[in-house]
Amino acid sequence: MSAASSDPRDRLIVALDLPSVGAAESVVARIGDAATFYKIGYELGFAGGLGFARELIADGKKVFIDFKLHDIGNTVARGVASLAALGASFATVHAYPQTMRAAMEGKGASPLRILAVTVLTSYDEADLNEAGYAQGVDATVAARVRQAREIGIDGIVCAPTDAAAVRAALGPKRAIVTPGVRPQGASAGDQKRVATPFEAIRSGADHLVVGRPIVTARDPAAAARAVQVEIASALAAS
Numbered sequence: 511m512s513a514a515s516s517d518p519r520d521r522l523i524v525a526l527d528l529p530s531v532g533a534a535e536s537v538v539a540r541i542g543d544a545a546t547f548y549k550i551g552y553e554l555g556f557a558g559g560l561g562f563a564r565e566l567i568a569d570g571k572k573v574f575i576d577f578k579l580h581d582i583g584n585t586v587a588r589g590v591a592s593l594a595a596l597g598a599s600f601a602t603v604h605a606y607p608q609t610m611r612a613a614m615e616g617k618g619a620s621p622l623r624i625l626a627v628t629v630l631t632s633y634d635e636a637d638l639n640e641a642g643y644a645q646g647v648d649a650t651v652a653a654r655v656r657q658a659r660e661i662g663i664d665g666i667v668c669a670p671t672d673a674a675a676v677r678a679a680l681g682p683k684r685a686i687v688t689p690g691v692r693p694q695g696a697s698a699g700d701q702k703r704v705a706t707p708f709e710a711i712r713s714g715a716d717h718l719v720v721g722r723p724i725v726t727a728r729d730p731a732a733a734a735r736a737v738q739v740e741i742a743s744a745l746a747a748s
């Protein structure tokens with residue numbers, strides 16, 4: 511396990527996949543103190559979400575910018591430098607060696623941590639084959655983690671079902687962040703490689719990303735707390 515906080519609230523990252531800053535402000539207000547860490551992706555990011563990220567950071571929250579960058583090295587490095595200046599805690603790139611190197615260069619001495627996305631949690635073997643990758647999910651994840659580690663990446667994004675193998679390959683210090691997390695009984699939606707919060711933490715994940723099960727819940731604060739209860743019991747069992 512990396513040096514992640516033992517406070518279950520810091521282990522949960524709520525994905526603000528919402529259409530407007532107003533909608534995000536409302537969900538964050540309803541969650542209140544039940545979350546400390548938020549993720550902003552395409553939907554909110556392209557609807558004014560980077561300004562909202564600044565507000566969250568000014569309010570003492572941590573922010574993960576999940577744009578999964580993949581471009582020529584110069585563009586990635588400069589984009590990452592802007593995210594570092596924003597004050598983001600985490601940012602994602604796809605786990606291609608040139609892209610990962612550029613991102614690590616772009617963040618400079620800032621505390622921004624670069625996470626490499628291995629194989630998306632909405633992909634199974636058939637999806638990977640359709641995209642032209644002959645080797646399966648496990649082999650692709652393993653190859654990308656090996657390269658990410660050699661490059662010195664700060665952390666990995668992977669499915670919770672991959673977390674144990676990734677932890678073994680990555681070592682104890684670097685972060686593992688898992689989306690595709692579903693409390694018992696929650697709809698998987700388009701996610702294909704999923705596990706519960708308890709299973710994800712027990713498998714070696716440091717941070718869990720949970721979106722729809724929290725932001726669409728009737729009581730988002732209660733949904734966030736329920737995930738944290740599972741995180742706490744998994745940490746206690748570790």
Ligand SMILES: O=c1ccn([C@@H]2O[C@H](COP(=O)(O)O)[C@@H](O)[C@H]2O)c(=O)[nH]1
Nearest residue numbers: 525551629630631689690719720721722
């Ligand atoms: O492999 C990946 C990488 C990123 N994500 C992101 O996480 C959240 C998950 O949201 P849910 O509503 O809990 O499914 C979403 O923002 C994705 O863009 C991922 O799911 N898988």
